[in-house]
Amino acid sequence: MAINKIYRNAIIASMQNAYIFFFTLGIYFVYIPWNLDRLKLVETDLGLWLFLFGIFNLISNQITGRLIVPKIGTRNIIMIGTTILAVCPLLLVSVSSYFTFMLVSIPFGAAIGFVIPSNQTQVSYIESKTNKIYTPIYQACFSAGSLSGALGAAYVIQKGIEPQFTFTVMGGFILLSVIAIYFLGLPKDEESKDPVRKFKLPEKRTLIFGVLWMMNFASIGIIIDWSSLWLTKDLAAPLFLGGLVIVFFNSGEIIARLAASIFIKFLGEKIVGGYLPIIGAIILFSSILTSNLHIIIPALVLFGLFTANFISVVIRQAINVTTEPISLTVSNLSTLGFSGFIFGPAIVGFTAKNFGLTFNMYILCFIWALSGLFLIKIMTAEENRTNIS
Numbered sequence: 473m474a475i476n477k478i479y480r481n482a483i484i485a486s487m488q489n490a491y492i493f494f495f496t497l498g499i500y501f502v503y504i505p506w507n508l509d510r511l512k513l514v515e516t517d518l519g520l521w522l523f524l525f526g527i528f529n530l531i532s533n534q535i536t537g538r539l540i541v542p543k544i545g546t547r548n549i550i551m552i553g554t555t556i557l558a559v560c561p562l563l564l565v566s567v568s569s570y571f572t573f574m575l576v577s578i579p580f581g582a583a584i585g586f587v588i589p590s591n592q593t594q595v596s597y598i599e600s601k602t603n604k605i606y607t608p609i610y611q612a613c614f615s616a617g618s619l620s621g622a623l624g625a626a627y628v629i630q631k632g633i634e635p636q637f638t639f640t641v642m643g644g645f646i647l648l649s650v651i652a653i654y655f656l657g658l659p660k661d662e663e664s665k666d667p668v669r670k671f672k673l674p675e676k677r678t679l680i681f682g683v684l685w686m687m688n689f690a691s692i693g694i695i696i697d698w699s700s701l702w703l704t705k706d707l708a709a710p711l712f713l714g715g716l717v718i719v720f721f722n723s724g725e726i727i728a729r730l731a732a733s734i735f736i737k738f739l740g741e742k743i744v745g746g747y748l749p750i751i752g753a754i755i756l757f758s759s760i761l762t763s764n765l766h767i768i769i770p771a772l773v774l775f776g777l778f779t780a781n782f783i784s785v786v787i788r789q790a791i792n793v794t795t796e797p798i799s800l801t802v803s804n805l806s807t808l809g810f811s812g813f814i815f816g817p818a819i820v821g822f823t824a825k826n827f828g829l830t831f832n833m834y835i836l837c838f839i840w841a842l843s844g845l846f847l848i849k850i851m852t853a854e855e856n857r858t859n860i861s
Contacts, residue, residue, distance in 0.1 A: 479598045483606055486591040489550065490613040491620075491648045493557055493587070496642040498621015499628070500561045503635055505704050507565060516825055522816070524577040525584075527757060528811045532585025537593075537803020545660030546590040546799070548833055550648050553586025558646035562639040589806035594658050596791055608732030608784040614779070615725035622719045678801055680850060681790035682808025684843055688783060690808045690816030691839040702829040711847030718771050724776025732781045733788045742851050749790030749844035757837035760830065779840060783809075786847065793854060812852035853859075 508518060540549050559579040567573050595610045628638050642781050728735065752775040759771030787805060794801045820832055 476602075478658065478662055479602060481656040482600060483610070483782060484675045485547075485653045485656035486550075486594050486615045487610055488652055489554060489587070489649050490591060490610060491617040492642075494555070494614045494617025495621045495624070496561050496617075496639070496646060498618035499625040499638060499642065500564065500621075501618070502622055502625035502629070502693075506635070511567075511570065513570065514825065516822065517570070519820060520821065521574055521577050524574060525581040526582030526810055526812070526816075527559070528578050529805050532582040533589055533803055533807040533810060536586055537647055537800050537806070539804075540586075541593065541799050545663055546594050547653060547657030547660065549586050549588045550657065551653050553583040553590070554646060554650050556580075556583035558643040558650075559586065561627070562636065562643050565635040565639055585806070585810070589802050591808065592787070593753075593802045594663075596787065596798050596802055597663065597691050599788075602792070605733045605736065605784075605788075607787055608729040608781050611784060612726050612729030612732075615722040615776070619719055619722035621727065622722070646807075646834040662763060674792055675796060676852075677793045678790050678796065678804050679808070681786050682805045684786050684811040684847055684850075685805055685809030687839055687843050688786075688812065690812030690819075691836050701732065702833065720772040721776040725780040728777045728780035731746050732784060735781065736785075741766060741785045741789065741846060744781050745789075745853065746844045746848035748778040749782050749847075750841045752776075753837040753841035753844070757834060759835050760837070764828075782843065782847070789851065789854070793861075805829060819827075 504518070508514070536549055540630065556579050559570070560576060560583065563576045564573065564580075591610070592607070595606050599606050600606075628635075643710060653715070658815040739748075755778075756768075756771050759768045787802070790805055791801055796804075823832055823835070
């Protein structure tokens with residue numbers, strides 16, 4: 473098989489895997505208010521669940537990048553993680569106690585740590601071999617999946633379809649994704665031959681980019697995990713419209729990520745990753761002040777459009793400046809990024825209960841503006857260092 477066909481198949485495998493999983497998650501996000509009410513839980517309980525999820529994701533991230541991927545390859549660990557992910561959403565809507573609900577965070581967090589960094593490792597490795605930009609398009613599958621899931625949730629809720637049936641069906645689709653990965657995923661003999669690495673702190677520059685990713689993950693959960701609650705509680709929208717924020721935010725993201733290579737070519741990574749998120753944050757902040765859904769919705773589209781490629785630029789910049797292998801760099805970035813789930817949900821849960829979810833939306837805008845500013849300063853410093861040398 474020609475090497476280009478192998479790479480193309482691997483990209484397709486990663487994209488379909490991301491799409492199907494985030495489609496399922498997109499449905500579950502809309503069901504969060506229903507699930508919390510069913511189990512008699514409050515915002516702080518969801519925050520604790522996400523905290524535990526982040527802990528086990530962080531651990532599996534490091535184990536995957538340093539030990540598992542060098543031994544068995546990314547394709548095999550993606551298959552293992554995806555198999556686990558097939559049953560987790562179903563468990564979340566089926567468990568009947570606080571303890572079992574919390575317990576699901578362990579396999580869920582660990583499996584995400586197996587799948588997401590490994591898929592990104594494949595995509596980044598293929599980018600390095602082909603000199604093409606695939607990361608934004610791959611991440612567009614996240615947005616497309618979440619968007620489809622939110623729309624799908626509106627349909628199944630209106631039709632009165634039982635959540636257990638919905639997530640059993642989606643679990644079956646996720647298992648079909650495992651078969652696609654088996655046949656299309658990157659063979660181990662075509663992967664980067666990275667050795668097993670001991671645990672140590674990442675390089676300073678990788679650490680800095682990882683912190684930016686961490687702030688992104690700590691805040692983006694406000695949209696993904698809490699937006700349905702925000703709409704239904706603070707803005708009094710009905711449950712079947714709970715996915716509106718995800719739908720319109722992801723609509724903007726999809727457009728931006730599919731056109732990322734054009735944006736980067738004509739505007740440059742500093743504008744795409746730094747200046748545009750600042751503008752998007754200002755637009756969204758201004759719209760929330762109105763408390764008017766007709767103004768907030770188009771602002772969410774613009775926010776998604778302007779912030780969508782932030783992480784893609786962070787990943788590409790980190791890989792360009794590091795001397796470490798791609799799999800280890802992606803693992804370190806992912807670990808730092810997902811560590812945002814360790815403290816982010818706890819803080820968001822506390823502030824949601826004591827100050828309201830609208831307060832968190834304002835904080836989201838502030839964090840994004842600050843992250844864009846920091847990325848601009850970091851990239852400028854790297855440019856100056858390169859020019860001096």
